[in-house]
Amino acid sequence: DIDLIQTTDENHGEIFPNLPTGKGWMSEHLVQYQGFWLSPKGLNNLMWIQHHFKPRPSDIFLASFPKTGTTWLKALVFATVNRTRYGFSDHPLLTANPHDCFPFLDAYLHENDPSFLELDASPTPRLLSTHLPYALLPDSMIVNRSSSCRFVYIYRDPKDVLVSKWNFLSKLRPKELPPFSLEEAFELFCQGISHYGPYWDQVLGYWKASSEFPENILFLKYEDLKEQPLAVVKRLGEFLGYPFSLEEENKGVVEDIVKLCSFENLSNLEVNRKSVHKFSRDSLVDNRHFFRKGIVGDWKNCLTDEMIKRLNQITSDKLFGPGLLF
Ligand code: A3P
Numbered sequence: 001d002i003d004l005i006q007t008t009d010e011n012h013g014e015i016f017p018n019l020p021t022g023k024g025w026m027s028e029h030l031v032q033y034q035g036f037w038l039s040p041k042g043l044n045n046l047m048w049i050q051h052h053f054k055p056r057p058s059d060i061f062l063a064s065f066p067k068t069g070t071t072w073l074k075a076l077v078f079a080t081v082n083r084t085r086y087g088f089s090d091h092p093l094l095t096a097n098p099h100d101c102f103p104f105l106d107a108y109l110h111e112n113d114p115s116f117l118e119l120d121a122s123p124t125p126r127l128l129s130t131h132l133p134y135a136l137l138p139d140s141m142i143v144n145r146s147s148s149c150r151f152v153y154i155y156r157d158p159k160d161v162l163v164s165k166w167n168f169l170s171k172l173r174p175k176e177l178p179p180f181s182l183e184e185a186f187e188l189f190c191q192g193i194s195h196y197g198p199y200w201d202q203v204l205g206y207w208k209a210s211s212e213f214p215e216n217i218l219f220l221k222y223e224d225l226k227e228q229p230l231a232v233v234k235r236l237g238e239f240l241g242y243p244f245s246l247e248e249e250n251k252g253v254v255e256d257i258v259k260l261c262s263f264e265n266l267s268n269l270e271v272n273r274k275s276v277h278k279f280s281r282d283s284l285v286d287n288r289h290f291f292r293k294g295i296v297g298d299w300k301n302c303l304t305d306e307m308i309k310r311l312n313q314i315t316s317d318k319l320f321g322p323g324l325l326f
């Protein structure tokens with residue numbers, strides 16, 4: 001699958017003349033940059049972030065591999081940080097998709113685009129998300145002893161990530177393209193060839209950084225959030241510097257946040273059933289596609305025994321050492 005191409009982008013062609021390429025999950029190919037697979041547009045976005053983004057000490061970053069629970073965690077962080085600003089009956093999350101409230105960092109692409117100015121003028125703390133692996137972040141975002149910005153990272157059983165991603169991209173895939181089989185998605189995923197992959201390497205990068213700087217990087221697991229949402233949200237509040245007071249706990253504020261952001265609630269809202277999210281000028285996604293089943297273990301209904309065995313093997317080979325087994 002891998003061959004060599006000349007990147008065509010006029011600005012970056014000189015810096016990246018011969019990156020390996022791999023088959024993309026949609027119509028585009030992926031390029032391998034410093035061990036990770038990005039779309040050519042993703043690589044441009046990375047260069048933009050590397051050159052233009054100036055983090056602030058108060059920034060809160062949500063980092064994730066696509067389909068690990070980004071939308072849910074965006075809602076939870078937004079609701080937690082802004083809980084004194086909004087009431088639960090007229091909350092912004094009732095009429096806007098979580099991605100509208102908590103933008104992707106690379107959505108602010110062009111310096112002359114008004115959205116770039118918006119980024120600069122955003123109120124504190126800025127909530128920004130990224131799918132970039134830790135190793136590709138600009139030096140200015142890398143945590144060190146004097147950093148005060150915070151990252152929340154979410155990961156999930158890779159078997160569910162694969163199933164979720166395949167379903168998601170099958171819905172977005174242009175009708176004129178031939179169908180994309182689960183077998184093909186599985187093979188690419190196992191080889192690490194998927195946007196921001198290899199998945200396991202991305203998890204490991206944030207895991208290592210969070211073990212070194214636990215006060216700056218909170219490492220969360222989708223399955224734990226499903227099982228103990230109240231405990232995780234309390235921990236999230238504390239970590240972000242917005243701890244829940246006893247009075248708030250007694251008033252049921254944590255429960256209110258969990259309920260507001262639940263799959264049942266969000267997926268049934270009109271905005272999430274009928275509206276569209278605009279990631280960029282040419283990337284529109286129906287909000288309903290961000291909400292599929294929202295359960296743990298749907299892989300049992302989709303993957304063959306052989307697929308399960310191979311994915312479990314890769315996971316245990318790559319993540320067993322750090323004690324991250326699922
Ligand atoms: P499934 O496809 O397994 O249902 P991301 O937000 O990173 O793109 O991840 C999408 C996955 O999170 C989808 O998983 C989606 O259904 C699930 N999800 C979205 N909102 C959720 C919520 N509020 N609670 C639990 N899971 C949610």
